[in-house]
Amino acid sequence: MQDHDDFAIEPVPGLPATPPKGEVVLWQGSPHALTLAREAMGLTWVAAYFVALAIWRASVVSDGSVMSVVAVMLPYLAIGLVACGIILLIATVQARSTVYTVTSARVAMRIGAALTVTLNLPYKQIGAASLDLKRSGTGTIALQTLGDTRLSFLMCWPHVRPWHLAHTQPALRCIPDAARVAQILSEAAETRVSQPFVTRTAPSSAVAAE
Numbered sequence: 001m002q003d004h005d006d007f008a009i010e011p012v013p014g015l016p017a018t019p020p021k022g023e024v025v026l027w028q029g030s031p032h033a034l035t036l037a038r039e040a041m042g043l044t045w046v047a048a049y050f051v052a053l054a055i056w057r058a059s060v061v062s063d064g065s066v067m068s069v070v071a072v073m074l075p076y077l078a079i080g081l082v083a084c085g086i087i088l089l090i091a092t093v094q095a096r097s098t099v100y101t102v103t104s105a106r107v108a109m110r111i112g113a114a115l116t117v118t119l120n121l122p123y124k125q126i127g128a129a130s131l132d133l134k135r136s137g138t139g140t141i142a143l144q145t146l147g148d149t150r151l152s153f154l155m156c157w158p159h160v161r162p163w164h165l166a167h168t169q170p171a172l173r174c175i176p177d178a179a180r181v182a183q184i185l186s187e188a189a190e191t192r193v194s195q196p197f198v199t200r201t202a203p204s205s206a207v208a209a210e
Helices: 032-037 043-061 066-097 178-194
Strands: 002-005 023-028 097-103 108-111 116-124 124-135 139-145 169-176 196-198 205-209
Touching: 023 178, 032 043, 032 066, 032 169, 043 066, 097 178, 124 178, 139 178, 169 178
Parallel strands: none
Antiparallel strands: 002 116, 023 097, 097 108, 108 116, 124 139, 139 169, 196 205
């Protein structure tokens, strides 16, 4: 598993270097911005909070007339609208700067808006993958890594499985047609892991398959 600084020009969009010979890009995509704002950044909860706050303040402060209710609620609704706009803007920037790549050898995640990095996750270092599929067809594929490598939850956010802080699970968040992507990833990982790794022993020319 490797991190790469992506300030350099990408030879292939979403990848820090040209894939080795024999490695094939099977799928590339990015998060759906509105879904990312709702699921990863709490857009719905923020909107509901300000609406509830505006209604409560109107019930306490206003004299019951329409003009009084509107006058009390309007500032809270305006602040809520601004807050939701900021969240949606952040989600849009995150979505546009993110490229998820599934190849025949690995999963690569180019993430980060201000500080861009690429996570390379070879299939042999992925212990399991879980799919959280929504009715809309969008979903999140979380990857459980093997070995002692630990990823920073804050560095990877929002491209992580929620609430898994002790062992961060990088995730392809809020991607469209997630079931199809999960199938592509599953088949590629199964094919890759089942391939024997051949090494040459010295000094003879015999080979052994691990």
